[in-house]
């Protein structure tokens with residue numbers, strides 16, 4: 001709560017009070033062929049510069065309430081970086097240690113940022129099965145069993161993840177649009193953002209359409225459409241934060257109406273366009289979400305009374321050596337369309 005005391009000092013009691021209440025911003029140039037309104041919810045306005053600050057705080061506070069973590073304890077999580085930042089922020093204020101496991105696919109800057117926040121980071125191989133003892137899921141689980149007074153939030157299956165979005169992101173979107181939202185779009189990683197917000201919005205208006213964005217190479221789209229978990233479909237991809245090779249407990253497909261799958265190239269070129277044309281310096285999963293959303297809108301008669309909100313999970317600052325680096329983009333064959 002922003003304090004406004006008699007001496008006209010305006011301040012927050014800690015950085016944690018600045019989490020949430022992120023702005024909605026209209027897309028102009030990129031959506032100028034569409035009659036309806038397209039708004040993006042820009043989550044890099046959170047203090048850890050991503051949507052994951054919301055769940056970092058909520059998972060720790062719920063664990064404290066349930067007595068799952070004691071003062072001076074250690075938080076251990078498998079994270080691509082953003083959840084680690086959210087947990088590290090809350091841990092710094094509340095006095096916990098953090099150990100994070102991550103994969104060698106993640107941007108080095110994300111790992112450096114976690115270390116800057118005082119966390120220990122263990123880097124694990126990307127292309128091993130989730131149940132392989134070397135995977136970042138398995139290493140986090142093993143450490144949490146070995147280290148006394150440790151807590152493993154497990155963002156994939158922890159209902160506090162979805163609940164954070166049900167309690168904060170969903171109501172913010174409903175209030176900011178005065179209840180006029182018709183379409184909600186979010187990338188699908190753990191599923192917390194899409195499931196929590198969708199549940200809240202559909203409770204307010206059951207007609208709200210929820211569109212999930214997946215990455216080419218992930219199992220989600222096929223699983224959503226056929227109910228089949230097809231390991232043959234899986235191939236490596238570079239978009240960070242969305243798509244999975246497992247179906248997490250937080251991914252509730254009953255709350256999703258349509259899944260759009262987006263390639264790395266389309267995601268990254270759209271990420272650059274968001275910076276250049278809209279002044280939105282955001283991450284690769286944001287480009288994927290906007291690409292999938294605009295494709296959906298163009299294919300589905302998105303009309304003048306329609307109002308779409310797209311979640312943009314994080315900042316471009318974490319991808320300067322990749323998506324915003326011409327050499328890296330060319331090496332991967334992503335630049336020839338420009």
Ligand code: PMP
Pocket residue numbers: 052080082083187188189190191192193194240241242283285286313314
């Ligand atoms: N984009 C980025 C950059 C992320 O870090 C995440 C979290 N994995 C997501 C999208 C997807 O959010 P969620 O886990 O809530 O599905």
